Amino acid sequence: MKSWQTKTREIARYIWLIFDYYVWLIFNLSKYRNINKKEIKRVLIIHLGAIGELLVTTPLVSALKSSMDIEIVYMVSKGKEEVFKDNPNISKIIIYDKDYSKLNPILSESKYDLAIIISPGNEKFKTLTNLCKKQKINYTLAGFGGVKRGLGLSFNKRSFPSISKHTVIKNLDIIKPLDVYNKNPHLEFYINKNDEKSAKEKLRKLNVKDYIIVHPGFGLYKKYPYPSRLWPHDRYAKSIDLLTNKYKIKVLITGSDEEKEIAQLIHNEVKNKNNVIITNGLFSFGELAYIVKNSKLLIATSTSIIHLASCFDSPLIELGGKELINEWHPWMDKENYKILIHEEVCTQCNRLNCRKKTIECMNAISVNELFNEAVNLINSYKYKHVEGI
Structure with a gap:
């Protein structure tokens, strides 16, 4: 159950979004300017968010590319370019640089007819809106909001704010003024042959065929004294032992190098250590995509790997807690995932700390609950060659 503080913040957030939208609606005269789709040949999309947030924009990208004869350039923050490196719908990836003098010449290499700012990041909002003006981009679309970002007045078209729609749908709302739609949106990630080959080779060296993935960490967790997405490591260990006792299957603990200490804590508690392999930092993002695509089950908290699994409809269990379920649940076949969340405690606060x-939202999830749901998913999913099933 959302606490009264969470509900208050949610109401305040929506009031601001509505206020921001109607200020734009009243005072921005450019909204009356019709968009001539025939003039649009080159599109700049800007999203400076996290990997998972980028993955949920792929239905927007594919809709644009399939509906219009355009070239798409995507601007992301440093380290996120792997998400789109093999996406055939994107011609070029630009890395954001807060130094405008470095970024402007890169953008000036080509003329952009349309800019779509999905999520600029709070501190970068003014820089990017000014950038669009100086580049003399004909049309600008936006679909964001936040008190720290200021009023979004300088856009031709904006989508009506919502806090109840899934982010995939909110992103698609941004391009409705172009009469571009995606009736069957799904997330996309493209695995190249080299990543597939190298991932297979690494699995071979690890002597792994059938496996479950456990992804216990998330970015920047060390920054917070009470990280709201961490499930107790001893419960992960007990769950792993139950699953490896039932099925003859390996467990890969994944994550970044920075999250390796979490993996080690779990491994120390596990009894069936021969069936558990710590792979933190072993796989590139493309290799990880292959690993996730072919896993028998993914167990993770709300982080980018959940959305990566959604690209392939891979079976997953999300340990819910602080996440806003309506806006960020896995975008995939509902039969292939389960979100464990307890509404009787404080949940969905959307805070990292x-x-x-108490982190009661995560502590309310029991080992038996996770194990039973894992068995249900493994037994019902399309894979039937795991020994023990």
């Missing part, structure tokens, strides 16, 4: 210092 637990205000109560």
